Amino acid sequence: MSDNSDSIIREVDEEFRRDQMMALWKRYGASFVSATALVIVLVVAWQLWSGWKEGKLRDNAEAYVVMEDRVSTASAADASRIYGDGFAEMEGSYRVLAGLHEAGALMNAGDHEKAIQIYDQVAQLAGDRRIMAFAAYMAASAESAAGLNDAAIARLQALSVPGAPMQYNAMELLAALHAASGDRESARAEFEAILDDPNAPRGMMARAQDMIALFDQEAQLANTQPVATDVEDKSAAEKHEEEGAQQ
Numbered sequence: 562m563s564d565n566s567d568s569i570i571r572e573v574d575e576e577f578r579r580d581q582m583m584a585l586w587k588r589y590g591a592s593f594v595s596a597t598a599l600v601i602v603l604v605v606a607w608q609l610w611s612g613w614k615e616g617k618l619r620d621n622a623e624a625y626v627v628m629e630d631r632v633s634t635a636s637a638a639d640a641s642r643i644y645g646d647g648f649a650e651m652e653g654s655y656r657v658l659a660g661l662h663e664a665g666a667l668m669n670a671g672d673h674e675k676a677i678q679i680y681d682q683v684a685q686l687a688g689d690r691r692i693m694a695f696a697a698y699m700a701a702s703a704e705s706a707a708g709l710n711d712a713a714i715a716r717l718q719a720l721s722v723p724g725a726p727m728q729y730n731a732m733e734l735l736a737a738l739h740a741a742s743g744d745r746e747s748a749r750a751e752f753e754a755i756l757d758d759p760n761a762p763r764g765m766m767a768r769a770q771d772m773i774a775l776f777d778q779e780a781q782l783a784n785t786q787p788v789a790t791d792v793e794d795k796s797a798a799e800k801h802e803e804e805g806a807q808q
Contacts, residue, residue, distance in 0.1 A: 621655040628659065641666035648679070657687050664699065673707035676700075694726035701734065710738055721751075729761050736772070749776055 628647045632640050644663035651659055660683040667676035680700035687693045698720055704713035717738070720731035736751035752769035755761045761769075 621651050621653065624651060625655050625659070632662075637666065637670055641670055641672070645679075648682075657683055657692060660686070661696065661699075664696075664703070668699075668703055668706070673703045676703040677707070691726040694720060698727040698730055698734075701731070705734070705738055710742060714738055729755065729758075729765055733765055733768070736769070740772070745776055745779070749773060 625647065628643060631643050635643055641663055644659050644666055647659035648656055648663050660679055664676045664679035664683065667673070667679065677700050680696045680703065684693045684696035684700070687696060697716060701713045701716040701720070704710070704716065714735060717731045717735040720727050721735055722728065725731070732751050732755055736748045736755075739745075739748035739751065752772050755769040756766055756773070
């Protein structure tokens with residue numbers, strides 16, 4: 562993940578100057594949340610293992626193995642349908658895991674609105690607050706990909722409260738959405754909040770620092786450009802006066 566972060570830092574300046582902040586996010590968004598996704602998988606795995614030991618989920622376990630075998634040889638379009646069947650038919654944690662897979666497959670296929678629906682259903686089904694928050698965060702990501710920025714921002718604001726499981730990821734994506742919409746002030750506020758929090762992930766703090774530096778560069782360019790124009794206008798006016806005097 563550190564290699565991806567280094568690559569992001571090297572490319573962010575060029576991407577931002579083209580006003581393509583969200584293009585950057587879409588390219589590297591998976592790596593930003595990969596560690597959190599791993600935690601979610603481990604939580605679900607533990608729930609499944611506990612259920613297996615109790616002998617309550619063996620039928621679902623067998624069905625899940627069959628489902629994964631089918632997906633391994635399926636096309637991208639068929640994968641979402643297979644996971645969807647599992648989500649509809651399974652119970653407990655296996656259903657949650659199948660739903661996350663289905664929504665992810667729909668995202669990869671570009672069906673963002675359907676993915677939002679599935680993530681919302683998973684969030685309602687999940688009994689663990691970390692899984693609920695992860696599903697809600699991914700729903701916000703799908704909303705941003707679908708161009709539903711207002712809905713995504715509202716969802717992320719609820720997820721970014723102190724102590725929430727996806728607090729920092731939500732703050733970073735929220736800042737990215739504000740930057741993409743041209744609201745540099747709100748974006749800066751989110752990035753500065755990340756920097757001011759000693760518990761924020763170090764890699765995220767580094768990205769926030771880079772983005773604030775780019776905002777500062779952008780502001781300096783905006784402030785110097787009118788001055789240069791005024792000087793040029795003044796020089797042109799003086800030249801015109803001199804030519805008039807000579808005539």
